[in-house]
Amino acid sequence: MKTLQVERLTRAAFAPFGEVIELDGARHFAINGGTTERYHDLARVDVTEQGGRPLINLFRAQPRALPVDITMLERHPLGSQAFIPLRDEHYLVVVAPAGEFDPAQMRAFWTDSWQGVSYxxxxxxxxxxxxxxxxxxxxxxxxGEQPNCDEISLTEPWRLQFEITAELVAPA
Structure with missing residues (x-):
């Protein structure tokens, strides 16, 4: 079985795939008479292709048992997709560049608490x-009315390989 090494999620490492949504380093300022701190423009929302419109959803993800094997991926050709955790949770992200799928280009990331991603x-x-x-x-x-989810099954599974170490979870 092929393996995929999990790395820490950072803005620089994730840039080829989208944006990391986090407060650290974000532009922010006081609003509402100083009673609220606004963290501004955290990620681009790209959903208007072919008459699309933005949706706000809640996804409830069930925990995965270790080890984690990757057997499929999906993409949304008509729009971005942003995931923002509602609790201080770590989760894993597996991505590959847009275009024709190349398994050799897959990368896996371990999120720091409160980090979101926008694919x-x-x-x-x-x-x-x-x-x-x-x-x-x-x-x-x-x-929108058009189909916006393509799925691909991998020819063989890839196992995520990682140890939860200080290096993996420590801020850069």
């Missing part, structure tokens, strides 16, 4: 990979 239009990704318990996510997605 760019057409980026291949695995469905949610919650680890320890049920995880809820707000998902900003594309709605």
């Amino acid at each position: 760019a239009r057409g980026v291949w990704h695995h469905p949610l990979l919650a680890l320890d318990r049920v995880c809820d996510f707000i998902v900003v997605d594309r709605g």
Whole structure:
């Protein structure tokens, strides 16, 4: 079985696939008479292709048992898709660049607590990979009449390989 090494999720490492949604380093300022701190423009929402419209959803991900084997990926060719966890949870992200799928280009990431991701239009990704318990996510997605989800089955499974170490979870 092929293996895929899990790395820490950072803005730089994830840039080819979309954006990391996090407060650290975000533009922010006070609003509402100073009673609220606004963290502004955390990710681009790209959903209007072919008459699409934004949707706000809640996804409830069931925890996966270890080891995690990757057997399929999906993509959304008409819009981006953003996942924002509602609790301080770690989860795994598996992606591959947009375009023709190349398994050699897959990457896997371990999220720091409170990090979300926004997959760019057409980026291949695995469905949610919650680890320890049920995880809820707000998902900003594309709605519209056209089909917007392609799935691919891998010719052989890839096993995620990682140890939860200080290096994996420590801030950069």
